[in-house]
Amino acid sequence: MHAQRAWPVNLADHETLARAHLTPEADAYFNGGAADEITMAANRQAWAAIPLWPRVLRLRAAPCLKTPLLGRTWPSPVLVAPMAQQGWLHPDAERATALAASALGAGMVLSMQANTPLEHIAQDVAQEPGRGPLWFQLYHLGNRGHTLALAQRAAEAGYEALVLTVDAPIHGVRDRERRHPGHPPRALAQPHMPTPASGAEGLDALLRQAATWEDVVWLQSRSPLPLLLKGILHPADARTACELGVAGVIVSNHGGRVLDTAPSTATALPLVADAVAGRAAVLVDGGLRRGTDILKALALGAHGVLVGRPVLHGLAHAGAQGAAHVLRLLQDELMAAMALCGLADIAAIDRACLQPQ
């Protein structure tokens, strides 16, 4: 209706700006979801559909976003989700994303499929005061030696936790990618992938090398770092994870990219939080596009939230500055939402924000 200024005022604007910078192949890869993208859309809609009940006349100062997570206190409950092949979007790749996260006090979860060596990212940000958590994400690809070596590299470089992705043993049925098949440019480094590249193709081969609960037990026993499992939706899986002593679970459906019609993250989060019952950290990843969404996630039991595609949108059109602006918008909106709900700090947030009594 109205002419739109160039500078983005919300995350949807960043997405629009990013699209103009992407090839159809990259757009399909980063923005596509599984099948009819029902879950991808539901992730967003489910957060928006939850009401927030404001409270009045309670605050005397700006809310404090300080967030305890895995034994330390961080400036913010927000982390950048692990996302592959950021070099396909911007030459600064994961360095830009990590810099943005660090500058905003947000955490950074580096993807095993990053194009930047994990050591470089750690050098850039591990010593930064005011940064958020620095975690490393990996898949178990059937090679325990490689998994353990990566875990040790990450620990030595200064990462503080391992995030094992468990919800994508196979690629998922991604119609958009099939329409626009493509791969990241071959020139991009893949500094954490097995050599030679895992040749697994086909459902059976992929599943034969995928992680199982036994692998989790094994990794728990050997890992030099606390272990979180990413991609838990079913409360029974959350219970099993807690029984095995993991440090945390991340509620996620892989951004709606793997199994279409899986429940939205907002649907699964309270069930997982109830199942965990305080035995581990609970985080959530998927569909968060507003500070109000983050407040709702925390109210439903999350100790922190991961933000994925929006950070890439900022990266794609404006590098580190764009990624930082996305995080800035979210944190400003979160603080405003907390202020309007009369919440002085993260500890004050609970399900009472979402319904009277």
Next chain:
Amino acid sequence: MHAQRAWPVNLADHETLARAHLTPEADAYFNGGAADEITMAANRQAWAAIPLWPRVLRLRAAPCLKTPLLGRTWPSPVLVAPMAQQGWLHPDAERATALAASALGAGMVLSMQANTPLEHIAQDVAQEPGRGPLWFQLYHLGNRGHTLALAQRAAEAGYEALVLTVDAPIHGVRDRERRHPGHPPRALAQPHMPTPASGAEGLDALLRQAATWEDVVWLQSRSPLPLLLKGILHPADARTACELGVAGVIVSNHGGRVLDTAPSTATALPLVADAVAGRAAVLVDGGLRRGTDILKALALGAHGVLVGRPVLHGLAHAGAQGAAHVLRLLQDELMAAMALCGLADIAAIDRACLQPQ
């Protein structure tokens, strides 16, 4: 589908006509809401979604709209909501709005951010027979002296109540305004604002000067006029207000302009009315666009309703006549709806209109 005549037949027509008179900046300021405008849209939809159950063969004459409020009886349950900077829309500004309200027997709540001195408005309408309530709205901006001085000015001028807005300690995340940033013309007078202008900027500064429950206690004890709190959604806040002895609460989400995904006014009203339980007047403000909406609000426990943007739409394209026509449409529709529900007067309205048994 059909050609549309120039003369508006409903409030939506007034909105369409008004839009043609507004700059993009004024349109964003007056018509925009917070973030994705989910709450702004929900305000309207929630009223429309409530069914009204007609009753037949009961009336022998037109229904009577006479409405008791704060100890007096008024010709109508409708008041014009407090809205800032009406001089940006029409040179007659608040004088036109107040004249329209008075002519229709509706109440007028003058905004602290009006461009017309409160005394002028009172001179125009306080002595009019058949007018509605005349109230003054203010924010507490951290300066008790200024607040009390304003309250005394209002009392001396003939205002009958103070409306303290409590739901907007900060500006809210208004994407439309950010796309079309603008300010009211500098030539417009701001006759009730502190001098020098409150320099507070930033979330923390704004919150440090915003009202708290302690300020309400203080103002209750000093105010020369009955005090209503505007912007209550949570029943717990309504209970606190009642315990402090306020004269009334106004259920409002600030027209969906402050916290997006806050509940619609129709959702919050019955909870607040139940919490107040007769201890104070209950009014509601937000999303009312039809006489049927007003009847539903009264059925859900409101003693009066505030109408905001539609009055400005009338003002913007046709001055006092336009604003009066908006109020006329609403009151005519309300009377028709009461007639068709077999309700002879305001006292006959209760929740039985909304569901059999």
Next chain:
Amino acid sequence: MHAQRAWPVNLADHETLARAHLTPEADAYFNGGAADEITMAANRQAWAAIPLWPRVLRLRAAPCLKTPLLGRTWPSPVLVAPMAQQGWLHPDAERATALAASALGAGMVLSMQANTPLEHIAQDVAQEPGRGPLWFQLYHLGNRGHTLALAQRAAEAGYEALVLTVDAPIHGVRDRERRHPGHPPRALAQPHMPTPASGAEGLDALLRQAATWEDVVWLQSRSPLPLLLKGILHPADARTACELGVAGVIVSNHGGRVLDTAPSTATALPLVADAVAGRAAVLVDGGLRRGTDILKALALGAHGVLVGRPVLHGLAHAGAQGAAHVLRLLQDELMAAMALCGLADIAAIDRACLQPQ
């Protein structure tokens, strides 16, 4: 998507064809509803949203549509609703409609605002074998003498029941009509209206002359014909009607033309049927556009159904033949739906069609 043949295959096609024959004023008058037309749309959607559960392997012949109503048995449960000013649509006016109804075994409810004298209609069809019920609709306009005289004219002419419309003491807020104000051509006869024409204008005057329960008691005691009340939605009004001994109630919201956001007819029908509890005939009028809708209405407790606008659509573009085709489509669809639900006759229809157990 596909080119559409000229001959209508369903009632929506008749509506499309009719629109091409109407002036904007006539279109607004006949097809418009109250305010935002929420109830008008809900009438249709509510029938469509009710599921029908088919039964198999039960029938050995076509279902029988014979329908008992007010002590006689008729060929069909369908009646043409009373609708005013049919001469504005087609020169054959109510004669065409009545002929179509008679030919299809449907009933005819002649409107007091017909342009054809009630005696002419009776002469045309009262002796037709295989016709449906012949009823006369009237408003009580504050003049008992006129009401009684009309009732006696109708009885003498051969009408079998009176239908007193009780849901429209005032005109309703009809935005479409206000945009396209118009009146039926002055040349059209108004053979049943008081002379001089009732001059009542304005809400109060209209309500002072409108019927009340006392008028119903009076008319019950004097009427030479059984009396039905048309426009009952609230079960409490249905109970009152039964206590006064009326012959029947017609669930209707006047086609969504009077009070917008009144409940859909499908919502009100089962409540009214339960309240009546067999003490009177129950009919329903509003939103029926398919034979499946009629089956659902009968399953929810209606003994007969009234069809309004669709018959006028047929009339408008093709006279008696068009009106007959509309009734034919509905009855054919009703018979097919009964066959597919394993229902041999009208008596076999109950709420079990709408949900297992």
Next chain:
Amino acid sequence: MHAQRAWPVNLADHETLARAHLTPEADAYFNGGAADEITMAANRQAWAAIPLWPRVLRLRAAPCLKTPLLGRTWPSPVLVAPMAQQGWLHPDAERATALAASALGAGMVLSMQANTPLEHIAQDVAQEPGRGPLWFQLYHLGNRGHTLALAQRAAEAGYEALVLTVDAPIHGVRDRERRHPGHPPRALAQPHMPTPASGAEGLDALLRQAATWEDVVWLQSRSPLPLLLKGILHPADARTACELGVAGVIVSNHGGRVLDTAPSTATALPLVADAVAGRAAVLVDGGLRRGTDILKALALGAHGVLVGRPVLHGLAHAGAQGAAHVLRLLQDELMAAMALCGLADIAAIDRACLQPQ
């Protein structure tokens, strides 16, 4: 948004490609539904709306699709639904469809209205290793001699079951077909239809020759093959079928082609499965367009699923290869969905996939 490649990536693409090959008459015949096509649309939407809850870290290999049905084990739970007049779509007609099914391990249900003699299909595929079930569908057209002769022909040719369609004693109200009336080319053989062609026309004649429960009892007692009833939605009919000892029931609303607003197949399936309670095989037909839909059907109690229109879409634009690709997509998607839900084989599927606890 993006240019679309020619090669289909999902069943919707096959539908789009097929449409370009069809005359309006054939499109209406094969793709149309009853009336407003509410049930046809609901069939699809209902499957999509059911959530699937993934489980993680459980599988060590690809899931196994082996499916027990009527006493044998087959490679897949998928069968091609019986569909008439495939020669209207492609010269290879049912031979192409049967070949595709056989190649993919899917079952084939040959329609009595096929254009290819049942013996030819049996010759083509009955001896194929790795094929699925081979069943023959028929209507009982009032001629027991013809029905029994067909059943014997099917048994002798190697078919393994009879599928008696019970939900379409009449044609249904098919608006699309009425707009584009047409018949299959007369040159197409009708090798299983009575000679002379059943002259039944009109509702009554069709119902007089349609099957009843007595015919089912008779056919059960004489049939050389196990008998399934296709077109059961109501659990009471399922119970009757089980009491008569049928081998199976197929939940179906005839693709939404017969009674509009009948419940979706996903709505009816769990009620039928509960009513059958293990006494017979339960299959479901209607609206399945994704492997996730099939998994949900199996979770709701189906032992197998029938896929109809999508196979014809593949056939229409690419013959046997197209039909095979449709089946391949479904089975690949089913296997992926099972893998992501941690289901090693068909026996592991139950309602727990659809909701935690």
